[in-house]
Amino acid sequence: MAITNPIIVMIGRRGTGKTTAALNIQNASPSIQKTIFVDTSDHPDYSHIQAFKPDELRRVRKWTRGTIRMFSYDVKDMFDAIDHSVRNSMVVFEDSANIVNANMQSYILKFISDSKQRNITPVFMYHHPNFFPPKLWGHADYIRI
Numbered sequence: 001m002a003i004t005n006p007i008i009v010m011i012g013r014r015g016t017g018k019t020t021a022a023l024n025i026q027n028a029s030p031s032i033q034k035t036i037f038v039d040t041s042d043h044p045d046y047s048h049i050q051a052f053k054p055d056e057l058r059r060v061r062k063w064t065r066g067t068i069r070m071f072s073y074d075v076k077d078m079f080d081a082i083d084h085s086v087r088n089s090m091v092v093f094e095d096s097a098n099i100v101n102a103n104m105q106s107y108i109l110k111f112i113s114d115s116k117q118r119n120i121t122p123v124f125m126y127h128h129p130n131f132f133p134p135k136l137w138g139h140a141d142y143i144r145i
Contacts, residue, residue, distance in 0.1 A: 009136065011143070
């Protein structure tokens with residue numbers, strides 16, 4: 001039996017296919033109609049995807065399908081925007097070490113806890129196992145190295 005809205009962790013160096021794997025999950029899952037890439041570094045690999053700042057995402061009302069990205073250096077503001085605006089989606093955290101670290105803040109734990117009720121599939125990407133916070137192990141349904 002498949003897990004609904006699994007919490008997925010992908011670990012691999014740059015260029016090993018983490019983003020491609022996330023997009024394959026989206027394409028293989030008919031229930032995932034929307035994907036948002038969350039990025040703190042304005043990664044050039046995502047420059048072709050329409051970008052929103054957190055305050056802009058809060059105002060989007062008609063996002064029904066497709067892929068977008070959110071870029072900001074303010075992690076809490078990004079999580080607030082996700083909490084306010086994102087449902088029925090896959091949320092991919094690019095370079096999660098900049099977003100979810102060993103001191104998992106309460107708003108991150110709330111996002112993880114509420115993800116199934118909001119029909120969100122979180123995908124956390126790390127470039128090295130050492131960057132993967134131990135507290136996330138207990139929440140992850142799938143880990144791909």
